[in-house]
Amino acid sequence: MNEHSPKPVIEARCLSKWFGEVVALNNLTVSIEPGVTGVLGPNGAGKSTFIKLALGLYAPSRGEIRVLGEPPRNNYRVLSRIGWCPEVDHFYDHISGFEFVYWLCRYWGMSPRAAETAAERACEMVRITDRMDDPVDEYSKGMRQRIKIAQALALSPELIFLDEPMNGLDPRSREEMYALIRELGNRGISVLVSSHILYEIERITDNVVLLIGGALIAQGRVREIRELIDRYPHTIQVLSDQPALLAKRFAGEPGVFAVETKGSAVTIRTLTPDSCYDALNALAAESPDWVRSIECVDNNLQAVFDYLTRKNAL
Amino acid sequence: MSPNNTAEPDILWAQRGAIQPGLLQQFRASVAHAFIIMTRRRRFALAAALTFLPALVPIMESFFGRSVYALMASELFTRLAEKLYIDLLSPLLGLFFATMLIAEDVELRTINYILTRPIRRGIWVLGRFTAFLLAAAPILLVSLAITAVACSVERQGFVLSNFNDLKLFIHYVAVQTIALAVYGAFSLFLGALTKRPIVYGVLLIYGWQRVAAFVPGVVDFLTIQKYIDGLKPVLATQRNLVEIQTALGTFQREVFAVGAVKALVVLLVLISLFLGASALSLRTREFGGDKTAGS
Incomplete structure (x- = not known):
């Protein structure tokens, strides 16, 4: 990296993570620059593990990871600058979409009034305002996905992790999701999107990190991967x-x-x-x-x- | 393709200036959220109803008539306060509510949202614990007050307008609240550490504590009950000998009493230890994966 290169938002050095005898991530060294980046790989490639290490939910078994220049685990300075939309739906019982975003804003340290405003605007951003007071249990898959993204966006973080955000979405919702992610990128927010579908990543960004079996296989432009993939049915x-x-x-x-x-x-x-x-x-x-x-x-x-x-x- | 944009991100919809990442703000958020979650559950109404049952004892006794062997009002109130409210209901409410304060977030995996927020783990745990006390303590207090009033109806020897009786009542309220706090902290700790906190809680609170009370020596010092007994208003010397009835005969076991001040200090230390250990477990454990949840 020369001195004019932007500072990477995520840097991993010799990063490994294993659970018992299962190696989820193996000696990964990667540097991700600001902007929208796709983490691509089949199921079990280590995408979610990488994201959870970057969020500080996991501690590395070996090596190190730095997010926005610092180790993320239990680091409140880093956590106040990032947002995360998980792959799987996790919600509190008997809660509306608005309340879900509101309480997670409060945990960010916002006052009740500021949290209310932020939650309303985040719901507006993901176009769910008309249903935000309904219980999350009654939401469709696409709406649940959008409300999860709303909680990640609510404080305008500098870096957002979206773990398989297109999973289960209908074609129209996917298009909206692509547009939303591109818009975030255009506004200068760094976004890390994981997916196992190249086409989805291609619609969002040209920068990809390819993982398989917990190892980095390639990093670069989608085009290069595309040339390879076109040879296969x-x-x-x-x-x-x-x-x-x-x-x-x-x-x-x-x-x-x-x-x-x-x-x-x-x-x-x-x-x-x-x-x-x-x-x-x-x-x-x-x-x-x-x-x-x-x-x-x-x-x-x-x-x-x-x-x-x-x-x-x- | 989106260009790599290194400019400072726009403040899109929230004012960063509106954020007060102070400990108090985070604490208030944790208390309010946990309180709402707890009180919305059906379990809360069920536990509240259960807590009011002891108040029926003196009412029923008055209704169905009394024999010459009937207890004096103060004795009846003392027994109900000690055996039902302090020894039974306080730990029960702890098990009902406090075990789930962290365990439920682990089970639903909403804990990951909390762990990716810049909220201090200790503050979050303390907020949840405070919410538990705010929800459970008033229920116990109201129920004990109803019981006290019911005990004094048609009986002699216990009137809340009497200063000494009122003092006794307040003393039991204080002991009951401390019992609730320590059992709540213990239950919260079990919920943070194990997958089946209620099972372990029942075994330790209602199993181990009962067994330890009968074992000769100082084993009972390893129970919470020992220190709560030390706070009860009856003179410690009256608790020195415990009679144990078995099929082989009746035995007497000497009990080493703990003074009220020492008991209070120990209980406060235990509350701090349980809460501290729960916060530490949140800092050190990994909750990210399906298999790690609650394990």
Whole structure:
């Protein structure tokens, strides 16, 4: 790094974390600069472990991690400058969305009035104002995801961790999420987004960190990963109320070499995932019956990682 | 692609100046939140109803008539206050509420939100503990007051307008509140450390404490009960001999009494230790993963 390079927001040196005999993160050395960065890797790659180490929820088994220049664990200076949206839904019982954000603002050290204002504005930011007084138990998956993001944004942190924020979202909510993350980046907030789907990261940022088996495989531009990934077939599973029509619609598309239906699920195998995702998103916007959810179910990322691992080993 | 922007982030919707990251503000947040969570539960209404049951004893006794062997009002009140309120209900309320003060956050994994906030762990624990006292102590106080009034109805020897009787009542309120605090701190500690705090709590409070009371020697010094007994208003010399009835006969066991001041100091130290250990466990344990939650 030369002297004009921006200071990294996260720096890990020889970072390892293991749980008993399971190695979740293995000797990871990485430096993440300000801006929006995607942490990409298949399930079990160590993405969430890395984020939890950066949040100070875990102590490193070996090595060190610094966030905004300091070790994060039990460090209140660092914790007052970061926000986190967890992958799994964790909520208090019998609580409304607004109350959830409000109380977490209070724990940030805000006065009741300031917390109220911040919670209202955060709910507005994630477009949930009209339902913010409803119990969280009654929220859809997308709304729960948005309220979790609201609590992370409420104090305008300098760095936000979003752990698989697109999981379970319908296509429209995904688009909104992409836009929101891009907007945060444009406002100068650093965002670390984890995902196991390259396409999602690609919609948000060009900077990626690739993890597999707890190790850093590559760091750089999405484009480079994309070139590798395009050589592998990509599997997309779509839930639809019109599975037969949807299958017919995609059967003749260029790059699509197999379409299968099973119940309301349509599985599309393609060499041109981008055009498929674009077409599916357009269909979802036109008629929600056609596309209820989109999921990347294949192991093509794993194939790329295997390829890179072999290349690194040579 | 979003450009790497190194500029200072905008203050989007909250004024950083409005934040008062003082300990008092964090403490107030912790108290208010825990109080709301606790009082919204059905369990709270159930425990409150249970706490009022002892007040029925003198009322029922008056209603169904009394024999010549009936207890004097002050004796009845003393027995109810000591056996039911201090020895039974105070630990029970601790187990009902305080075990869940941290354990529930661990179970729901909302603890991770707390641990990623710049709130001091000790302050958070102290706030939760205070909320427990604010919720449970008034219930016990009101119930004991009703019992005291009920005891004095149609009986002689206990009237709250009498200075000595009022003093006795206040003494029991104080002992009951200290018992509630120490059992609450102990239960909170169990909740921070174990997955089944209520089971361990019942075993230790109602099991171990009873067993230790019958073991010869100074084993009973390893119980909370010992020091709470030291605070009770009855003279310590009257508690020196404990009669134990068994199938083999009746035995007497000498009890080494603890003075009220020493007992109070020990109990306050225990409260601090339990709360400190709970805060320390939050600092050192890892709650991030599914398998680590509450383990």
